[in-house]
Amino acid sequence: MARDNIPASVAARAKPNLFDVITILCVIALGVAIASATRHVLQPLNMPSAQAINLDPSYLPGYAMRTTLRMFAALFASLVFTFTYAVVAAKSRRAEMVLVPILDILQSVPILGFLTFTVVFFMGLFPGQILGVELAAIFTIFTSQAWNMAFSMYQSLKTIPEDMNEAAKCFGLTSWQRFWKLEVPAAMPGLIWNMMMSMSGGWFMIVYSETISVGNTEITLPGIGSYVGTAIVHKDLAAIFYAIGAMLFVILAYDQLLFRPLVAWSAKFRFETTNSDTDTTPWLLRLMHRTSFIRWISDYIEGFAHKIAILPIGKRPFRQSYLSKNKISSKAIDMIYIVVLCLLGIAAAYYIYQAVYGHISFDEVLYVVGLGFITLLRVIVMIIIATIIWVPAGIWLGLRPEWAKRTQVVAQFMAAFPANLFFPFFVVGIVHYGLNKEIWLTPLMILGTQWYILFNVVGGASTFPGDLREASKSFHIKGWLWWSKVMLPAIFPYYITGALTACGGAWNASIAAEVASWGDKTLKATGLGAYIAEATNNGNVFQVGLGMVVMSAFVILFNRLVWHPLYDFARRRLSFS
C-alpha cells in the first residue's frame, strides 16, 4: 500500500541538499533579526537612541526590518480579530444584528483619524515606554486591515453551500470539527485575498504612523516612515530615494515570499469544481515542495493542525426545527435585547452630547461640512482624471493577453506601494516652481489608489468574451460605437469595483495629502483632510472626532448614493451571466 502519510520526496531524497542549507540559514537569520529588533522596544521614551534617525543608508535595512515586523504584528492581530469577531457575528443571530453594521461603519471611517485616540490610549497604557507608541502604530495598521478581512470571513461563513453543511452534519462532525474542517477552509481564499488587499492600505498607514505627533508629544519610531520623515526635515532627496528602494525591496519580498505562495495555496479551497489552475506555481511554493526539510516541517504542522481540528469538541449536530417550542420566549428575548440595545444607543448619544457640548459650536460643524465638500470635489475630479487616463489604457492593455497579466501584477504592486513616500517629490516641485498648492497637492490623494482602477479595468478587458469581440469585428463596429456599445459596458462592472476602492482610499489619503512639508516649509490646502491633520497635530481630540464623523458620513453617503446603485445596475444589466 503506497498511501502512507510520508511524502514520497522524503524517501527519495533523504540527503539534505543546497536548498535545505539555504532555508535553514534564512530561518536562523530571521530569528536573529526579530530578536534584535524587538530588544529596543521596552526602552524608556526619552532615551536618545529611540528617537534619532540616522539618514545613512546602511541603517535602512534595520529600519525596514522594524517596519516589516510592525506589519506582521498587525496582521496577526487582524487575524485574531477576524477569527473572533466574524465568527461570533456569523454564528449568533443576536450578535449579528449589532456586529455587522458596526463593521460596515468602521470600514468607512478614515483610518488616519484614529491615530490621535490610539496614541493617547496606548501611551496612557504604557507611560514612558516606547511600547505604547509601538502598539499605537500597530493598532493603526490593524485598523486598515481588520475590517475587510473580518467582513470576508463573515460572508464566507454565511455562504457555505447547504449541501456541504448537511454532509458535515450527516457524518456527525461536531461544531468544532465543522469549523476547522469546513468553515475555515471555505473562508480561506477570500480571507487571503482580502489580507493581500489590506496590505496595500497597511503600508501607507505604517509609513504615516511612524512619525506621530500628537499635541506637543512628538515620537519617532525607527522605521522606513520615520526615515523619510527625517529626510524631509533635512531636505535630503537622496535619502528619500534610498527609502523608496528599501520599500520596493520589502514589498517585493512580502509579495514573493508570503502572498504569492499563500494565494496559490488557497486556490485549493475554492468550491468551483472546474480545474482552473492555469497560473504557474509560485517559485517559493515549488521550492517548498522540493525541499525535504521544509516539507517535513509543513507536513508536521499540517498533521498537528489536523489533530487539533478533529478534536471532538463541541456539540454533535442536532436537527433544526422550524417550529421551535420556545418560539415565544425566544421572541420575548429578542424584544428585550433590542430594547437594551436602543437604551445603550441613547445613553451613548447622551454621553457624546455631554462630552462635546461647549467644545464644538454649530458654526464649526457647518464649516467642517463645507470643508468636506471641498475635499469631495477633489476626490471626484481626481477619480474623473484617473478614469480618463486609465480606462482607455486598461482596455488597450487588457485586450492584449501578453500585456494583461504583467500589467495586473505591476498595478497590484503599485497599489501596495505606500504612495506617501513619493509625496516629497511633489512638494519639492510645488515649492520650487511656486505652484498653487490647492490644485497641485490634490493629485497626491489618488497617487496610490488610482492603480485599483487600472487593475480592475485590465481584469475586465482581459476576460471580455472572444466571440463578442469577433461579433463586433464582423459587424464592423468601430470608433465611438465600439467604445459606447461594446467595450465600456463590458468593463463597467469591473471599473465600478476599482473606482469604489480608489475613491475610499482617496478620502483616507486626503488626511495625508492635503498637508505636506519640505524642510521648514509646510504646504496646506483647504479641505477636510487638512482639518483633521491639523487637529491631530494640535492634539484637539474634539476637532479630530468631528472631522472623522463628517468624513465618515461623506464616505458612507457617497457609497450609498453613488456607488451602490451603480454597482447594482452594473451587476444586473452589464454582466455576462
Added chain:
Amino acid sequence: MNMLNTQETLIEVKNCKQSYPKENHSELVVLDDVNVTLKSGEIVGLLGRSGSGKSTLLRIVAGLLAPTKGEVRWKDQLLSGPAEGIAMVFQSFALFPWLTVQDNVQLGLEAKGVQKKEREQLAEEAIDLIGLGGYEKAYPKELSGGMRQRVGLARALVVHPDLLLMDEPFSALDVLTAENLRTDLIELWVEKKLPVKSILIVTHSIEEAVLMCDRLLIFSSNPGSVAHELEITFPHPRNREDLAFRQLVDKIYTLMTHREPAKINPNEIDVKQANSTQFVAIPPMSMNLMIGMVEALFAEPYKGRADLPKLAQSLQMELDDLLPIGETLQMLGFADMAEGDIILTELGKELVHSEIEERKDIFRRSVVKNVTLIRAIRSVLDERSNHKASAERFRDELKDTMSPEYARQTLSTIIGWARYAEIFDFDEESDQFFLDEDDKNVKE
C-alpha cells in the same frame, strides 16, 4: 430475494407533517401525513415531481430536519439528529474540494474517532469496493462527475451504515455515466457486497426507480404525500426492454399524470377559500418549448397522440422536464393528458398550422382566458391612466399561496408569455408592468 422472517424494521416515519410558517400566519405545507416503514434488505424509492417533498422526507429521515408534526423512529429509538448508522449520498456530491479522495472518504470515520490504522483499512476497502483504487491522492476537482459520485458513495459506505440515503444521486450525471454507476451499485447490492442493510433513494426518474427499487412510494404534490405504493418483484438485473418492465413504467406514468381530486379536509378548505387562492404556480416555460412540443406531437410518428414514456425516451426527457410542459399545454387548452398519453386538442392543431401573427392571436386569446394572473394584471393596467403597475403587489399576492421561489418563477414565466402575446411589458429597472403603444392597440 428478501428473507421475510429476518427483516428488521429500520426506520418508521409516523404521521409526519412538514410545514413552514409564512408571514400572514398561514403555513406552507410541504409534506402532509406521511407514513413510511423501512425494513432491512430492501431498496425503497421515493418517486415524485420536484416540489413534492420527497427530498424533505429524506432529510427528515437523515435527522437533518425535524418534522413539524409526527415522529421518526430509528431502530425503535426516537430520532433526534443525524444518527450513526445512517449515511447520505448527495445530488451535488458535496465533496470537500480541499481534501483528497482518501481524506474525503475518511472524514466520517475521523469524526467518529476511529483510530488511524483502522481508518485507513476501512477507507481502502470502501475505495476498492466502489472502483476508486488508484485515485486516493486525487482531489475532487481533478475527477469527472461519475468518479466524484463514486467518492460520495465510498464516503457513505465507509462508515458501514445500516441505511444508505441517496438524494437523486445520478441526476447530475450524463445518461451513460448514470447508467454505469447504477448498474455497478445494483450489482454490488445483489452480490451482497455493500455494507448496508437498506437503501432509500429519492428520484424523479421513473425508469431509474423501476430499475433499482423493490418498493416504490409515489408522491403527489401540493402538499406532498404518498399517493401510491408499488412492489416491484422483477429479478435483477432488470431489462428495460422487457414487456413487463415497460408496462409497469406505463402504469406509473398513468398514476402520476392522473389528476387526483383535491384532498378534502374540512378544516383546510375554509382556510383556502378565505385566502381565495385564484393564482396558480406556473413553472418556467418558454414559448419555444411549448410550440416545439406541440409541433413534435403533431408530426410523425405521433400524429396528435403520444405515449408519455415513449415520448420521454425519444426526446431524452425526464419526468420533471416532460410533465410540466404537458400540464401547461393542458392548462392553456392546447393538449390533454390521460392514461399516460398526451393528446393534442383542436386548438393545439390550429396553433401548429398558423403563421406568426395568427399564432400570437391564438396564444393571446388562450392565455387571457386561462391565466387569471395575466388577466388581472392587464385589467389593472387598463384601468390606470398611466398604464403602469408595480410588480411587487402581484408578487406579494402570489406569495400568499406559494413559496417565494415559485412566485418569482411564475411571474417570470407569465412576463415571457405576455411579451410574446403583446398583452403587456415589464420594466426590470422599476419593477413595473406597463403597456406600450402596441399593447394598447390590442384589445381582448
